[in-house]
Amino acid sequence: MDVERAVELALSLGAEYAEVRVERLLRTGVMGSEEVTVSTRSTGGFGIRVLANGSWGFVSVNSREDLEWAVKRAIKLARVGKSSVRLAEIKPIRDRVKSRMKVKPAEVPLEEKVEVVRGLLNELPEASRKVVKYSDFSGVKRLITSEGTEIEWELAGISFITYLTASSNGRSAELFSLTGSIERGFEAVEGMTEKILGELRGQMNCFLHGKRPELRDVPVLLSPRFAGMIAHEALGHLAEADELPNTPLADKLGERIAPEFVGLSDGNVPDGHGNDFYDDEGVPVRKVEILKDGIFNEPLVDRERAFQLGIEPNGHARAESYAFEPMVRMRNTYFEPGDWTFEELLEEIKLGYYLVSAGPGQTGLDSSFTVGILEGYVIRNGEITEPIFGATASGKALDALPGIGGLGKELDFENCYCGKGQVVRVSMGGPHVLFKKGIRVV
Structure with a gap:
């Protein structure tokens, strides 16, 4: 069953409104610490939401073969509830949304991503433990509704999470930095790593040289x-x-x-x-x-x-x-x-x-x-x-x-x-x- 027929089925079973969201993504992760590990995985599926008897019913499945079952299940779940949900009116939209990235992560060799992680690890302040987690995703998402909306998105994103365990004079602290983008691609990675280094160096300086505050109610x-x-x-x-x-x-x-x-x-x-x-x-x-x-x-x-x-x-x-x-x-x-x-x-x-x-x-x-x-x-x-x-x-x-x-x-x-x-x-x-x-x- 295709998604358009799934929406039609929901209406034929008594839904006042129905939508199907479809998503397919390829995810890559590179984690660096004492060693560097790499992972890739594909994720995706279908989310079916119906409004019936004034209540929502929602089911998600991974396979197109399960769509018919999912629609019937969502209708059943909606009818269990008793509510009076109504939706503000909107104009149906048909559109395709392109990614704004110049260099998309899917276009970058895995070896280059690994080198970025290793390079950032080497530049981080000295610490008892360092962890750099790089991740990216790319793929598509679609929304099809019973009101005539049909939107397709090209999805892409990059993110970094960096942790430091700092130790000095019998005390320790966890420092971290997080950044990413869904609009700037691999062309912006150098700027992202510079931002991370600036934040962590500032945090490390305060950890090494900072004292507990003594002032109270001040600006x-x-x-x-x-x-x-x-x-x-x-x-x-x-x-x-x-x-x-x-x-x-x-x-x-x-x-x-x-x-x-x-x-x-x-x-x-x-x-x-x-x-x-x-x-x-x-x-x-x-x-x-x-x-x-x-x-x-x-x-x-x-x-x-x-x-x-x-x-x-x-x-x-x-x-x-x-x-x-x-x-x-x-x-x-x-x-x-x-x-x-x-x-x-x-x-x-x-x-x-x-x-x-x-x-x-x-x-x-x-x-x-x-x-x-x-x-x-x-x-x-x-x-x-x-x-x-x-x-x-x-x-x-x-x-x-x-x-x-x-x-x-x-x-x-x-x-x-x-x-x-x-x-x-x-x-x-x-x-x-x-x-x-x-x-x-x-």
């Missing part, structure tokens, strides 16, 4: 990457419409929650790890101004939540792969830039901290966060001085927003991943952001 200047963590983890998740009812933002749509010069957005950005023309429901991706002039302006939605809230779909239904149902997810979340130079922001701080790189941490749907600081420095009289290490930054983002005193001019992003039951590629960033209060470093 904090966040790097674009650190600000992006706040934007994504402590604020962005609250604006995802499936999470929204359980957050402090539930009844604040249209209310001011930050100074009027503060904006928070999500959408496509240059080289964004979450970029796309369409989401996994076939909705065009558009920029969402979550905070506009300090006001909670618009949440991120899929078609179901868009109908519930009475707003236009904005392209934020995403699935990790064919094997998962689409759900509301961020793409590239960031504070909007302001008009301050980096030097002007520093001059505002007589005594405080400059936080560059965030480590592991915890966040909550009340906007609370506690995150490790892998690279940070004391600011004295507008000058960056001694490093700190072994510290955490904590607070409630909604309480800290009124304390924003300035936003830098330049945007920067970290390309990484987000887990919410499913793992998807995202970017998080912004300009340098000055918090005069609301973030505690201990």
